[in-house]
Amino acid sequence: MHIFYTPDINSDFYSLSEEESKHCTRVLRLQQGDSVNLIDGCGGLYTAIIQDAHQKKCQLQVIDKQLEFGKVPYVAHIAVAPTKNLDRIEWFVEKAVEVGVSEISFLKCEHSERKDLRLDRLEKIAISAMKQSKKGxxxxxxxxxxxxKFLQTCVPEDTFIAHLEDDATKGLKDYYRHNRAHCILIGPEGDFSRSEIEAAYERGIRPVTLGTSRLRTETAGLVACHTLQVLHDIHAPA
Structure with a gap:
């Protein structure tokens, strides 16, 4: 069933935006009486029937509602230094959303080659990935x-720094706590500087390794996210 993002839905009747209405009627060629799914990005999954397949203001009626759809009892927060190549960080956002990331923060580090981002574009990519993977x-x-600045806002006991220095010997599995928040720091292409690593240690943040391979920044972020999901599944009650 086709899915539309409806963050402002608050009643049993809803009108799609002009952009979504065109996509619904012209691209998907849906008609009056067809069923669609709506997601609000806050755990609401709705089933609706098209009442008026208007190309600019498609009218829907909600016939079923499910709250807390896809909710998980843990938080996977990836704090990553964006890559110089924007396509790679966009790929990371898309895939991390599909895997089940809860939160993404972007860091400006000493070795960072990218100093700014278009957050609005990344949000559109995240929305598309959420719809495609049917996340709530x-x-x-x-x-x-x-x-x-980010270090001053994080909770040290929930935060881990993934770097390539020799003192990163333990993996996420060694620190994992079921149904808790975990924030993983991922550095830029040149890795975190030694001073940045020491600053994390001073805050009580522990180092972790993501394996023996030298991973690209975006790959490391995705591996960390997926590892947390796998650990949750392993430790979840049968």
Whole structure:
């Protein structure tokens, strides 16, 4: 069933935006009486019937509603330094949403080659990925902030830094706590600087390894996200 993003839905009757109406009627060629799904990005999954297949203001009637759709009892937060190549960080956002990331923060580090982002474009990519993978929740996306400033806002016991230095010997499985928040820091192409690593240690943040391979930034972020999902599945009650 086709899915539409409807963040402002608040009643049993809803009108799609002009863009979504055109997509519904011209591209998908849906007609009056056809059923569609709506998601609000906050756990609401709705089944609706098209009442008027208007190309600019398609009218829907909600016939079923499910709350907390796809809710998971843990938080997977990836804080990553964006890559110089924008396509790669867009790929990461898309795939992380599909896997089940809860929150993404963007870091400006000493070795960062990218200093700014178009958060509105990344949000559109996240929405598309949420619809495609039928997730009930739209992950939080935070604009780029200096690394040191981010360290002051995180909860040290829930935060881990993935880097390539020799003292990162334990994996996420060694620290995983079921149904808790986990924030993983992922550095830029040149990795975190030694001073940034030491600053994390001073805050009580522990190092983790993501394996023996040297991973690209976006791959490391996705591996961390997927590892948290797998650990949750392993430790979930049967």
């Amino acid at each position: 929740y739209l992950p939080l996306l935070h604009d780029m902030v200096p690394y040191q």
